[in-house]
Amino acid sequence: MTHDHDLVLRPTGAQTEAALNPPAGRNGGDLVVETLAGLGATTVFGLPGQHALGMFDALRRSSLSYVGLRVENNAGFAADAYGRLTGEVAPLLLSTGPGALMSLAALQESAAASAPVLAIGSQVPTAGLGGGRHGYLHELPDQQASFRDIVKSVHTARTQSQIPSAIAAAWESALTAPHGPVWVEIPQDVLLAGTTLPVVTAMDATPDDVVPRxxxxxxxxxxxxxxxxxxxxxxxxxxxxxxxxxxxxxxxxxxxxxxxxxxxxxxxxxxxxxxxxxxxxxxxxxxxxxxxxxxxxxxxxxxxxxxxxxxxxxxxxxxxxxxxxxxxxxxxxxxxxxxxxxxxxxxxxxxxxxxxxxxxxxxxxxxxxxVGSRIAAQDLTLEQRVLASVREALPDASPSFWDMTILAYWAWSAFDARHPNTMHSAQGAGGLGYGFPAALGAAAADRTRPVLAVSGDGGAMYSIAELATAKQYELPVTWLIVDDGGYGILREYMKDTFGEATATELSRPDFVALSESFGVPAVRTTPESLTEDLAKALTEPGPSVVVLPAVLRMFAPTHL
Missing domain, CATH: 3.40.50.1220 (TPP-binding domain)
Structure with a gap:
């Protein structure tokens, strides 16, 4: 009886020659990116930091495409969308301490929505681990503990030889149904040290199917x-x-x-x-x-x-x-x-x-x-018109990503997605700021079709810095911002519960002028011209912004 692993153990002459003569100038970071490429990754997301520089230096020697965002949480949202859209693992490269912790809200959404995100974070040098030397920048007593309650599994590599196996195990975990985020942690000195280990080639981390009884x-x-x-x-x-x-x-x-x-x-x-x-x-x-x-x-x-x-x-x-x-x-x-x-x-x-x-x-x-009669009795013509305009303007096969905003709450119930895997929101964990960075991740996965992001003005401010990312990579994302002057859904909740809203009203920028300052074309629209303006923006190359000043109301749900 022949097993697959028997075949793997016998390298060819060319493989042996390559293994015995690895290229010079590699470090532990190269083992990370080589493993990712060997597992089938093509695109990685992230944001560099002091302890993680070994990984980022290695990117320039790899075939991987890198999309760098401006905030780690947004990088996590972008990876989340990439994983949802492709069904493939989305690598997310992070630094230690503050950089790592900034990704937690995004990873919580990935866990709730079963998105396969492989977060690889750095750690302080090994001398500072296990009760050793203290006082390193970004140091946490137990960084893994911050992730353990969120991700599916936690993996560590304390030596360079452990890196490929740790990443492969994490990869398999991320893709085992139900999909989800995983965490890999590697110390700074392990990433930076030169290596003479052979180049990592193709690896298999295919999970077993979950077959019904x-x-x-x-x-x-x-x-x-x-x-x-x-x-x-x-x-x-x-x-x-x-x-x-x-x-x-x-x-x-x-x-x-x-x-x-x-x-x-x-x-x-x-x-x-x-x-x-x-x-x-x-x-x-x-x-x-x-x-x-x-x-x-x-x-x-x-x-x-x-x-x-x-x-x-x-x-x-x-x-x-x-x-x-x-x-x-x-x-x-x-x-x-x-x-x-x-x-x-x-x-x-x-x-x-x-x-x-x-x-x-x-x-x-x-x-x-x-259901239709109940909604019709609530005088919500504006809301239904706006949602219908979005549907009319958006190509059927284009994905859309919705922030936690009133129009998204409408879309959950009333929007015809038309194709599977084309409408996504942060309804798993419910964090703000998901829509735009997620749309960037989706565009990075497939640049052949426009992507729509929908946010309120409150949620938009969470990810406004990513206009720079959209412009830098010329990603085909149109961002619809519904500007109602505050946290609209929270305003409704508070008025319904307490009779008055507190802490929901917001000062905000001129979104059109701000977008244009990033080099991103923008237009201010009306409910009457939304279909035309949105459709036009979606057909133009690169990023664009459409701002709709409007106060939308939520339909009254019925629980009883």
């Missing part, structure tokens, strides 16, 4: 085939596993209505007769899902937003397919199936019976009509 899918298929009123909730796991086609086929075979969560936007065709769309913050949708006698939940943990703020109380049998075992039955009792969404849906598709139901599409229409 056949006895569980057999029970699930039987329940769904015999159901009188089946329904499906499709979450972000469907998008991440590229399972939208399988979902569509299964829904049609079962005649089961489908609602997509905010993280699963685009997982199911918006206008399909079985599509309940994404109106999760609506009691009509919640009531319908509660009435299902068999509810299939795919790639969602049914968290706060997906459960209408934990008011959702299913009365029927729940089947939950989830790649993260910690989320199985964490909020509702279910037949829990630990599996990749695509593999589990494939198994169900092969085993369920065709289920005839002439009333399913009518039931969907009834729910959507009730």
């Amino acid at each position: 056949p006895e569980l899918t057999a029970v699930a298929a039987d329940l769904l085939s015999r159901a009188a009123r089946p329904a499906i909730i499709a979450g972000g796991g469907v998008v991440r596993s590229d399972a939208s086609g399988k979902l569509l086929a299964l829904a049609e075979k079962l005649n089961a209505p489908v609602v997509t969560t905010f993280g699963g936007k685009g997982a199911f065709p918006w206008e399909h007769p079985l599509s309940l769309q994404s109106w999760l913050e609506d009691r009509h949708t919640t009531d319908f899902l509660e009435s299902a006698d068999v509810l299939l939940v795919v790639g969602s943990g049914l968290g706060e937003l997906s459960s209408n703020y934990h008011t959702f109380a299913p009365r029927g049998r729940v089947i939950q397919i989830e790649a993260d075992p910690g989320k199985l039955e964490s909020n509702h009792p279910a037949l829990g199936i630990h599996a990749d969404a695509r593999l589990a849906l494939s198994a169900l598709l092969e085993t369920v019976s065709v289920r005839e139901d002439a009333t399913a599409a009518d039931s969907v229409r009834t729910v959507l009509t009730k």
Whole structure:
């Protein structure tokens, strides 16, 4: 019997010759970038710092493309979007202490949204570790501890020979379903020291598939085939596993209505007769899902937003397919199936019976009509017009990245993403400042199509420095800034709760003039001219900014 690893152990003559005669002038940083390239990375994000300079020096001797942002948290958001869009690991190079810690909010979003980000941070020299010499710049007593509660796994390399294995293990962890961020830490002196180790060549860190147990899918298929009123909730796991086609086929075979969560936007065709769309913050949708006698939940943990703020109380049998075992039955009792969404849906598709139901599409229409009537009664014409203008201006295949702003909250429920993996937001962890730097990361992944970022004026100020990044790399990102003079959604929350808002009103710059000072063309628009101005900006090369002065209101959700 021949094993793959038996073949790896026998180098060719050329490999032996190269290994015995490595090029001069390399350091520990070269082992980092060589390992990344060997694992298949093509683009890295980051921001240099004193202890990490060995890695950044090595970049100029590598084939890797580097995108440098101005703030570490924004670099993390850019890597997050790159990982979401490509499904590949996004390397993020960081320095020690303050530089590393500045990435934590971005890594929290990646963890919540299952984005495969490989953060590689430096550390003080080895003499300062383990209770040794103290007083180094940027020193933390236990830097790893700051990351351990956020990332999937923590890896360290204390010698140069440990670097390739540590990075490969982290890479595999990041890509093991559910995807997520990981942390690798390497001391400054290890990165800077010259090395005579051979050049790192191709490496394999391919994770094993998370395959469903056949006895569980057999029970699930039987329940769904015999159901009188089946329904499906499709979450972000469907998008991440590229399972939208399988979902569509299964829904049609079962005649089961489908609602997509905010993280699963685009997982199911918006206008399909079985599509309940994404109106999760609506009691009509919640009531319908509660009435299902068999509810299939795919790639969602049914968290706060997906459960209408934990008011959702299913009365029927729940089947939950989830790649993260910690989320199985964490909020509702279910037949829990630990599996990749695509593999589990494939198994169900092969085993369920065709289920005839002439009333399913009518039931969907009834729910959507009730939702539409409820929204129409709230006098929200401006908000719906603005969202429709964005949809009209944005090419169908172009990705969009939304900050935590009122227009994004609308988009979660009401925006037709049209394609899977094209609409993303920071709704996983909910941090501000995601939209624009994430869009830059998406543009770095694919420069052939324009990318849209949407922010409020409050969120925009978190990442205004990245206009310099957008211009430096001429990334095709159009940034729509809805300027309402403050933290609009917090203003609404406070007025609703306390009758008056505090600390929500903001002084802000002239965004058009500020953008132009970076060399980025900008225009001030109106709701009437938004479609035209946004469409024009999206067709022009390089970055652009569109500023919409408008006070938008949120539709009233119904939990009860």
